[in-house]
Amino acid sequence: MTEHSSNKSTLLPAISRTEALLGMIACVSIILIFAPKDWIQRSLEIYPQDYEAVLTDDTYSNGNSEAIWLDADKQIWQCRMGNKFRSPYCSMRLSLFDDSWSGLNLSDYDTMTIWASYSGPSDSLRFYLRNRHPDYYQVGDDTSTKYNMVEIPVEQLDTGFTLSMADFNVADWWLVTKKIPLEKSHPEFNDVVFLEVQTGSQATFGDHTIRLRKVLWHGHLFSDETLYKGMVIAWCVLIFFLLLYRMIHLKLELRRNVKHQQELVAINKLLNLQNKQFEDLAKTDQLTGLLNRIGIRDVLYDGLNNWKERRTPFSFVLIDIDHFKQVNDSFGHDVGDQILKLTAKLLAENIRRSDFLARWGGEEFILVCPDTDLYQAQVLAELLRKKLEDAPLHPERQITASFGVSALSTPNLDDLFKRADAALYEAKTQGRNKVCAVADTDAD
Numbered sequence: 001m002t003e004h005s006s007n008k009s010t011l012l013p014a015i016s017r018t019e020a021l022l023g024m025i026a027c028v029s030i031i032l033i034f035a036p037k038d039w040i041q042r043s044l045e046i047y048p049q050d051y052e053a054v055l056t057d058d059t060y061s062n063g064n065s066e067a068i069w070l071d072a073d074k075q076i077w078q079c080r081m082g083n084k085f086r087s088p089y090c091s092m093r094l095s096l097f098d099d100s101w102s103g104l105n106l107s108d109y110d111t112m113t114i115w116a117s118y119s120g121p122s123d124s125l126r127f128y129l130r131n132r133h134p135d136y137y138q139v140g141d142d143t144s145t146k147y148n149m150v151e152i153p154v155e156q157l158d159t160g161f162t163l164s165m166a167d168f169n170v171a172d173w174w175l176v177t178k179k180i181p182l183e184k185s186h187p188e189f190n191d192v193v194f195l196e197v198q199t200g201s202q203a204t205f206g207d208h209t210i211r212l213r214k215v216l217w218h219g220h221l222f223s224d225e226t227l228y229k230g231m232v233i234a235w236c237v238l239i240f241f242l243l244l245y246r247m248i249h250l251k252l253e254l255r256r257n258v259k260h261q262q263e264l265v266a267i268n269k270l271l272n273l274q275n276k277q278f279e280d281l282a283k284t285d286q287l288t289g290l291l292n293r294i295g296i297r298d299v300l301y302d303g304l305n306n307w308k309e310r311r312t313p314f315s316f317v318l319i320d321i322d323h324f325k326q327v328n329d330s331f332g333h334d335v336g337d338q339i340l341k342l343t344a345k346l347l348a349e350n351i352r353r354s355d356f357l358a359r360w361g362g363e364e365f366i367l368v369c370p371d372t373d374l375y376q377a378q379v380l381a382e383l384l385r386k387k388l389e390d391a392p393l394h395p396e397r398q399i400t401a402s403f404g405v406s407a408l409s410t411p412n413l414d415d416l417f418k419r420a421d422a423a424l425y426e427a428k429t430q431g432r433n434k435v436c437a438v439a440d441t442d443a444d
């Protein structure tokens with residue numbers, strides 16, 4: 001069971017927070033595109049009784065139609081239409097502007113529903129939404145408002161007649177009278193100051209009784225165009241910030257990596273240093289500070305190789321402190337250690353730069369002399385013997401050492417050792433504090 005779930009988690013690709021955010025916004029975008037927009041609507045409802053109403057008729061144009069209030073409070077009015085004027089009419093005009101003289105902005109509405117009552121011989125009524133705009137409106141002249149007009153059949157007005165705002169046209173007679181250029185002849189609803197109900201264009205002689213009860217405008221809170229524009233802007237902003245975030249993130253990561261790398265380099269250096277210290281420690285004799293057997297090994301092999309390749313002379317001296325057991329027994333082990341240290345120091349101070357001195361073990365030292373023949377090594381050994389003999393290493397006892405010298409004559413280090421050992425034995429046999437060399441029988 002556990003194995004199964006762990007396999008599953010490794011198979012699923014890791015989803016970053018950014019990818020999750022992008023996925024979420026993509027889902028919201030798709031929903032917004034396809035979702036019905038009815039739930040984000042705006043509407044505006046007006047009741048004519050709330051606005052000041054004025055009746056007009058064609059008597060101003062020498063007609064004989066007459067508009068009168070039947071019930072002014074309920075805004076029921078009648079047009080007694082005559083036939084004297086060529087296009088007889090009566091109308092009721094509502095003033096929609098507020099105290100600051102601003103009309104209604106109906107530009108963002110899609111439909112208009114009108115509830116009205118009509119009785120009379122006519123089939124239709126005309127409705128005007130009269131708009132103001134500095135392009136054509138002249139202060140003090142109400143007829144300079146743009147006459148956005150629609151004519152609708154009277155039979156459905158009782159239950160409410162819905163029309164599209166796109167059904168409005170600007171009245172021809174107004175365009176002609178006001179000499180409006182073609183580019184400004186389209187309907188406009190940004191500042192509607194009057195709503196006018198007028199008898200229909202085909203209205204005939206007789207009594208027309210009209211009452212406007214309610215008007216309702218409907219529209220989407222924002223259009224598809226606004227939605228798409230908003231989405232494009234939102235995506236652009238999102239992508240910009242994502243790129244910015246990515247850039248900053250990468251920069252920080254780079255900085256972290258560089259720091260990490262620097263730390264690794266520092267750790268590496270430290271490890272190398274420690275390695276070197278351990279290596280040095282492994283090659284060094286702790287008591288005397290000289291090289292130990294391991295430390296001298298490379299020098300011995302170098303000497304052997306040089307001899308093999310170029311026959312470079314290579315000598316070797318074994319140095320053994322005389323009667324060291326007695327020193328220990330008489331003065332104690334600590335004094336013995338001290339003598340070993342002083343002997344090592346004295347020997348090291350008196351050898352050449354090119355020589356190598358090591359503690360071979362116990363009270364025995366080895367001196368390796370590259371580029372040195374047997375005779376030169378003997379001379380050096382004698383010098384060291386004398387120095388040691390003369391040195392006051394201990395107040396009560398003279399410290400001396402025996403020296404066994406040999407030089408490489410065959411490509412065999414064992415042989416060299418054996419001969420140096422034999423020479424040392426000879427020095428000891430001869431009474432100690434001596435330098436002896438074993439002549440090389442195989443030398444070429």
Ligand SMILES: Nc1nc2c(ncn2[C@@H]2O[C@H](COP(=O)(O)OP(=O)(O)OP(=O)(O)O)[C@@H](O)[C@H]2O)c(=O)[nH]1
Nearest residue numbers: 320321322323324325326328333334336337362363
């Ligand atoms: N103090 C001290 N003594 C050591 C050390 N290593 C070896 N020795 C002693 O050195 C002595 C060597 O004694 P032997 O091999 O008998 O040789 P020796 O007394 O020097 O006599 P010869 O070499 O024949 O002159 C021993 O007593 C060891 O215990 C050391 O590191 N410190």
